[in-house]
Amino acid sequence: xxxxxxxxxxxxxxxxxxxxxxxxxxxxxxxxxxxxxxxxxxxxxxxxxxxxxxxxxxxxxxxxxxxxxxxxxxxxxxxxxxxxxxxxxxxxxxxxxxxxxxxxxxxxxxxxxxxxxxxxxxxxxxxxxxxxxxxxxxxxxxxxxxxxxxxxxxxxxxxxxxxxxxxxxxxxxxxxxxxxxxxx
Amino acid sequence: xxxxxxxxxxxxxxxxxxxxxxxxxxxxxxxxxxxxxxxxxxxxxxxxxxxxxxxxxxxxxxxxxxxxxxxxxxxxxxxxxxxxxxxxxxxx
Numbered sequence: 001x002x003x004x005x006x007x008x009x010x011x012x013x014x015x016x017x018x019x020x021x022x023x024x025x026x027x028x029x030x031x032x033x034x035x036x037x038x039x040x041x042x043x044x045x046x047x048x049x050x051x052x053x054x055x056x057x058x059x060x061x062x063x064x065x066x067x068x069x070x071x072x073x074x075x076x077x078x079x080x081x082x083x084x085x086x087x088x089x090x091x092x093x094x095x096x097x098x099x100x101x102x103x104x105x106x107x108x109x110x111x112x113x114x115x116x117x118x119x120x121x122x123x124x125x126x127x128x129x130x131x132x133x134x135x136x137x138x139x140x141x142x143x144x145x146x147x148x149x150x151x152x153x154x155x156x157x158x159x160x161x162x163x164x165x166x167x168x169x170x171x172x173x174x175x176x177x178x179x180x181x182x183x184x
Numbered sequence: 185x186x187x188x189x190x191x192x193x194x195x196x197x198x199x200x201x202x203x204x205x206x207x208x209x210x211x212x213x214x215x216x217x218x219x220x221x222x223x224x225x226x227x228x229x230x231x232x233x234x235x236x237x238x239x240x241x242x243x244x245x246x247x248x249x250x251x252x253x254x255x256x257x258x259x260x261x262x263x264x265x266x267x268x269x270x271x272x273x274x275x276x
Contacts, residue, residue, distance in 0.1 A: 166223035
């Protein structure tokens with residue numbers, strides 16, 4: 001450990017603001033603890049010098065705590081941003097026009113738009129107009145399943161007849177009837 | 185969106201709501217009737233994996249994720265769900 005007088009230590013501190021980085025004075029980041037310069041009361045130094053040294057030390061500690069806090073906040077923000085970027089790049093929602101229900105014997109009067117969204121490790125395809133959804137392991141599978149569900153629902157609604165449909169399915173049937181032509 | 189409803193949950197919900205099951209090629213369909221009217225239905229994917237995601241069921245049943253979870257776990261009964269459907273105008 002290298003003893004150093006308070007005045008000379010303070011002298012180093014004063015020059016620190018002009019030409020040194022804080023770690024060059026206190027060495028916390030780059031020196032082992034036993035190598036830090038330890039200020040001691042030298043000949044002719046008073047308790048005022050000690051008070052001044054303590055003030056400077058307190059200021060430095062305060063600055064360090066402030067910097068550490070800001071760094072930890074920034075680290076958190078960077079992590080959150082990284083997560084958001086990851087979500088945006090991998091979890092993209094796409095709109096897919098469905099133009100055909102082949103090989104089922106039904107045709108569409110006009111293309112309909114399905115929304116395919118990633119969901120955990122699978123995809124959900126939704127035809128929002130009729131509130132009909134289907135899932136699949138891939139985007140294609142979800143879309144194929146949605147087509148199958150659309151046809152199955154249409155067939156089932158026709159089989160049951162409107163009288164046996166509650167408000168929800170009746171609305172779905174109305175939407176499907178306006179879109180699907182049966183070739184059977 | 186995190187996975188909330190799995191295939192296992194979907195099967196439990198179908199039983200809880202006394203759904204009639206209809207089998208087709210890729211899907212089984214759970215149909216819920218009230219006064220002999222079909223009021224809601226949802227597809228259950230054919231797969232041996234119990235944790236296969238079925239997060240579309242909330243939309244099909246007109247409830248939120250929390251209610252769907254409660255439906256699968258037990259606290260929400262068929263009667264409670266029918267009340268929700270009635271409040272939203274899905275019963276006649």
